[in-house]
Structures are given as C-alpha cells and as structure tokens.
Amino acid sequence: MKTLHLAHLILALNIAMVPISYAQQAGSIELKNVAEIEVKTTDAKGKVTIKRTPADKAIPGTEVIYTTTFKNISDKPAGDIVINNPLPLHTTLVADSVFGTNTDITYSVDGKNFATPEKIKVKGKDGKEVPATAADYTHIRWSLKGNLAAGKSGQVGFRAKIN
Amino acid sequence: MTKHYTMKMRIVTLLGLAMSSLLFLLHAPAVQAAGTPAGTVxxxxxxxxxxxxxxxxxTSxxxxxxxxxxxxxxxxVAQDAAPVAVNSPDTSRALTMLLSNIGNGSENFSLIRNNSLPGDQFDPVTAAIGGIFLESGAQAGFQASGPNADTLYISGSNDPGLAADTSRVVYLVSDISGSLALGDTGRASLSAASLTAGAAGAAPGTTLTGLGTGGVDALVGANSATASTTGSYQVGGLAVSVSKSVVLIQDPQGQTGSTAIIMPGTVLTYSITLSVSGNGTANNLAFNDPLPAETNFVPNSITVNGATRTDAVDADNADFTANTINVIFGNTAAPVTHVIEFRVTVN
Structure with missing residues (x-):
C-alpha cells in the first residue's frame, strides 16, 4: 500500500501549509481565476468581431482581462467576502477597467493599506505626495456587500496591459 | 627668347574645416521600449x-x-544631422546609422545597402574597403583601420545580434566618384531584416510558432521585421581653390601685355584668386608663395583685395619674409574670395 501512504503524505503537507481553522471550512466557496485576451477578426463584409480567448501567449502592449468567479457551493450563506488580487508583475492596470457588481472596491500601492482612489497618494518625482493613478496600483480588493446566498455566484475583474 | 617661370605655391595650415556634418546626433529619436522580455511568465x-x-x-x-x-x-535611424560633406573624388566616407532591436527578444539582423536611390545627383559607390561596418565599440565614429578599427560586415558571417532594447551603430562606407559638381548630393540607404525564419517581410501579427527567444512564439511586429534608413553625401561642404595668373607684363623696353618680352628686368604682376566655397568655416586659412630664384620681389608691391600691404610682419595681414609672400586670413567663413597681387622682376 505504498501508493496510499504517499497520498496521505501529500494531504498532510497541504494541511500543514494552511492554518487549521481555515482548513476545517475549506470548500465552501469555489474560486476560479481566468486570464483572457481579445482577438479581433474581420469577416469578408468588413464586420469586426471581438472574441475572447484564453491568454496563452501575448506580446507587450496586449490588454489581458482577468475575471475571478466565486461561487458559494455550501448550503449556508457566506458573509464578509473579501477578494484580494495582487496585480501581476509586468502589467499595468488599465484605468476604469475594474468591475465587480455589488462590491466596494479599494486599491493599494503597497499591498497593506487599501483605500478608495481619491484617498491614495504616492510620492512624485519631487518627493511631494500626488494622487495615485491606475498605473501605481499594486493590489485591488473587492468587498462584497451583504451575504452570498448558498448556490449563488459573482464575478469581479479588471484589465491589465502587459508592460 | 621666352622663358617660363614656375612658382611654387601652396596653401598651408588649412586646419579643422568646421563642417556641421562632422557632428552627429548621439541619441536616436525615441523608439518604443521593448517591454516585458519574451518568455516571461x-x-x-x-x-x-x-x-x-x-x-x-x-481560499486561493x-x-x-x-x-x-x-x-x-x-x-x-540615420544619425548624421546633415549630409556628410565629401570631396570629388573621395574614399571611405561613412554615413552613420543606428540599428535598434525594439522588440522584446534577442534577434539577429542581416544588413544590405542600396546605392541607387532616386532624388539625387550621383550614386555613392560601395567603398573599396567594404560597404558596411559595425561599430567595434572601441572608439566612437568610423575607424577604417588601427587599433580601434570598426568591424567589416560580412553577410551571413557576422550578422549583428542584438538583445532586446539594445542598439548598435552601423556605418555605410562609400567612395565618391570624381568630376562631381559642388553641391551635388548622393543618397544611399541601409536596410535591416530579422533573420528569424519567415519574419522579414511577413504581415504584421504573423505568428511564428516556437521561433521566438527561448522557444516562445514570435509575432511579426508592425514594420514586418524590417527597417530602412537613408543618408546622404554632399560634394564640397567646404572647398578652397586657388588660381594664379600673370595679369601684366612690362619689359625693360616699355612694351606691355602680349608684345612684352620676358627678359631680365621684365616686371610680372601676379594675381592669385583664393576662393572658399560651400558651407562652413576654413580655420587658420593662410596663403604662402615662395618665389623662385629666377625672380626678385618688387618691394611693397603686395595688395590684398586692392589694398596695399607693407612687407614687414606687422598689423596688416601680409608680409614678405624669407623670399616668401605670406598672407594670413585666419578663420574664414565660406563663401568668400580674396585677390592677392604682387610684382616681381625677372633676373
């Protein structure tokens, strides 16, 4: 039964990496993250169709659409849902592209302090504080208003341009 | 009896022709940054x-x-701010171009030149020493030889390879044929093409599966993985010419002009026209004319542009020293013409 032993070992390692209290409730919410790009095609009549395809490879300058889908797969309502997305390295958030129905959206330029855009400042070249722009953001946080009922799902996301 | 007298004449210390074309831009116009390196996950x-x-x-x-x-x-991008000034004929004159990899992966490029462009008066000739050189990095500017010599480009042998977002100076080296008119221009172009199979000339956006740096897919950029730039030469950015003639002969019998006889005692009036043409400044321009032994200088006979000059080395710009006529013009902006006259007697 060597195989079984190995399986147990892997499971044990997984648990060890997650605090015990979380592991007990794991599985109530299913979380999926997808990166897509838009592909433009023009048919014989000149009609342009934009189709989303999974981002497999892309060149600098391409806009990548990140969509996070969350679903309450338990039979109980889930509250205080907070989604954190550390923006991928080598990309820049596209201004006004962040979406998330029924959520409060805040941003961070350091991964620690989150606030609404008008309250986030960064130091300019002269050392003085200036309002942060989308390009300064390093993290996005969505806080769902109210509870997510059993079986329900939601989506949040944004666009980022490859540097 | 007719004697022919020859006078040795030379222009010395014509230093540092101030040609604007010797200056070139150190920076190419801004090009799009390469962006995130190919292969980055x-x-x-x-x-x-x-x-x-x-x-x-x-949960994650x-x-x-x-x-x-x-x-x-x-x-x-051509780097010369103005047409490169050349003589006719001339040899091994360089046009400076900057080759830049503005993609995000390493690429090798082939180079080719074209001498037969429309819109000019002559075709530069691929230089005998080679038509394309790669900057060696040892010393800025084109060096054909010496310890800092630049590298002769040989297609298929040393095609320049550039990492993303890097550049290399390339010289288009030409010989210039003779008998061209002052001001004539000759254009030549340099073209570069990516050596990734199928890239050069392909439609922008073409995917070359697995042919990118590190085996990633490569996409052909907006300019079809090729680039071209043109530079030009101009004949006689600055030229100094001298002509000398005898304008008056007077023999001891009082005969002048064509009826005068060249004999001892005959007085010859020489006129020298010194012209600086084109554009620029001839620095430290000076005229020196050593007289031959068969003649004697007539004292105080020097005139410059019609005004008399003394023979002494003094405030005026001419003197007669060591049997030599000297006229100093200093830094002389083109175009300008000076006429120097003086008299000698035949021994």
Whole structure:
C-alpha cells in the first residue's frame, strides 16, 4: 500500500501549509481565476468581431482581462467576502477597467493599506505626495456587500496591459 | 627668347574645416521600449476571505498564467544631422546609422545597402574597403583601420545580434566618384531584416510558432521585421581653390601685355584668386608663395583685395619674409574670395 501512504503524505503537507481553522471550512466557496485576451477578426463584409480567448501567449502592449468567479457551493450563506488580487508583475492596470457588481472596491500601492482612489497618494518625482493613478496600483480588493446566498455566484475583474 | 617661370605655391595650415556634418546626433529619436522580455511568465492568483457560521476562512484560486511572446521589431535611424560633406573624388566616407532591436527578444539582423536611390545627383559607390561596418565599440565614429578599427560586415558571417532594447551603430562606407559638381548630393540607404525564419517581410501579427527567444512564439511586429534608413553625401561642404595668373607684363623696353618680352628686368604682376566655397568655416586659412630664384620681389608691391600691404610682419595681414609672400586670413567663413597681387622682376 505504498501508493496510499504517499497520498496521505501529500494531504498532510497541504494541511500543514494552511492554518487549521481555515482548513476545517475549506470548500465552501469555489474560486476560479481566468486570464483572457481579445482577438479581433474581420469577416469578408468588413464586420469586426471581438472574441475572447484564453491568454496563452501575448506580446507587450496586449490588454489581458482577468475575471475571478466565486461561487458559494455550501448550503449556508457566506458573509464578509473579501477578494484580494495582487496585480501581476509586468502589467499595468488599465484605468476604469475594474468591475465587480455589488462590491466596494479599494486599491493599494503597497499591498497593506487599501483605500478608495481619491484617498491614495504616492510620492512624485519631487518627493511631494500626488494622487495615485491606475498605473501605481499594486493590489485591488473587492468587498462584497451583504451575504452570498448558498448556490449563488459573482464575478469581479479588471484589465491589465502587459508592460 | 621666352622663358617660363614656375612658382611654387601652396596653401598651408588649412586646419579643422568646421563642417556641421562632422557632428552627429548621439541619441536616436525615441523608439518604443521593448517591454516585458519574451518568455516571461505572467501569473496571477486571487485570494478570497469569507465567513460562514462565524468561522473565517481564506481560499486561493488557481494561478492564471501565460507566457509573453516575442515581438520582432527593428528600427534603423540615420544619425548624421546633415549630409556628410565629401570631396570629388573621395574614399571611405561613412554615413552613420543606428540599428535598434525594439522588440522584446534577442534577434539577429542581416544588413544590405542600396546605392541607387532616386532624388539625387550621383550614386555613392560601395567603398573599396567594404560597404558596411559595425561599430567595434572601441572608439566612437568610423575607424577604417588601427587599433580601434570598426568591424567589416560580412553577410551571413557576422550578422549583428542584438538583445532586446539594445542598439548598435552601423556605418555605410562609400567612395565618391570624381568630376562631381559642388553641391551635388548622393543618397544611399541601409536596410535591416530579422533573420528569424519567415519574419522579414511577413504581415504584421504573423505568428511564428516556437521561433521566438527561448522557444516562445514570435509575432511579426508592425514594420514586418524590417527597417530602412537613408543618408546622404554632399560634394564640397567646404572647398578652397586657388588660381594664379600673370595679369601684366612690362619689359625693360616699355612694351606691355602680349608684345612684352620676358627678359631680365621684365616686371610680372601676379594675381592669385583664393576662393572658399560651400558651407562652413576654413580655420587658420593662410596663403604662402615662395618665389623662385629666377625672380626678385618688387618691394611693397603686395595688395590684398586692392589694398596695399607693407612687407614687414606687422598689423596688416601680409608680409614678405624669407623670399616668401605670406598672407594670413585666419578663420574664414565660406563663401568668400580674396585677390592677392604682387610684382616681381625677372633676373
């Protein structure tokens, strides 16, 4: 039964990496993250169709659409849902592209302090504080208003341009 | 009896022709930055915290990843601020171009020149020493030989390879044929093409599967993985010419002009026209004319542009020293013409 032993070992390692209290409730919410790009095609009549395809490879300058889908797969309502997305390295958030129905959206330029855009400042070249722009953001946080009922799902996301 | 007298004449210390074309821009116009290197894996993982029945839990999503593909893009920009001034004929004159890899992966490029462009008065000739040189990096500017010599480009042998976002200076080296008119221009172009199979000339956006840096896919950039730039030569950016003639002969019998006889005692009036043409400044321009032994200088006979000059080395710009006529013009902006006259007697 060597195989079984190995399986147990892997499971044990997984648990060890997650605090015990979380592991007990794991599985109530299913979380999926997808990166897509838009592909433009023009048919014989000149009609342009934009189709989303999974981002497999892309060149600098391409806009990548990140969509996070969350679903309450338990039979109980889930509250205080907070989604954190550390923006991928080598990309820049596209201004006004962040979406998330029924959520409060805040941003961070350091991964620690989150606030609404008008309250986030960064130091300019002269050392003085200036309002942060989308390009300064390093993290996005969505806080769902109210509870997510059993079986329900939601989506949040944004666009980022490859540097 | 007719004697022919020859006078040795030379222009010395014609230093440092101030030609604007010797200056060239150190920086190419801004080109698009290469961006994230080809082959970079971009990943994103989301975490979600929630509370069910009073128990806080955090869960993580899958990691969405993709690889940055290579974009093949090249730029060539002529660096000479003005046409390069040349003589006719001339040899091994360089036009300076900057080859830049503006893609995000490493690429090798082939280079080719074209001498037969429309819109000029002559075709530069691929130089006998070679038509394309690569900057060796040892010393800025074109060096044909010596310890800092630049590298002769041989297609298929030393095609320049450039990492993303790097540049290399390339020289288009030409010989200039003779008998061209002052002001004539000759244009030549340099073209570069990516050596990635199928890239050069392909439609922008063409995917070359697995042919990018490190085996990623490569996409052909907006200029079809090729680039071209043109430079030009101009004949006689600055030229100094001298003509000398005898304008008056007077023999001891009082005969003048064509009836005068060249004999001892005959007085010859020489006129020298010194012209600086084109554009620029001839620095430290000076005229020296050593007289031959068969003649004697007539004292105080020097005139410059019609005004008399003394023979002494003094405030005026002419003197007669050591049997030599000297006229100093200093830094002389073109175009200008000076006429120097003086008299000698035949021994």
């Amino acid at each position: 971009i990943s994103n993982q989301v975490t979600l915290g929630y509370i069910v029945e009073g128990v806080a839990t955090t 999503s899958n990691t969405a990843t993709f690889t940055v593909a290579e974009i093949i893009d090249v730029a060539l």
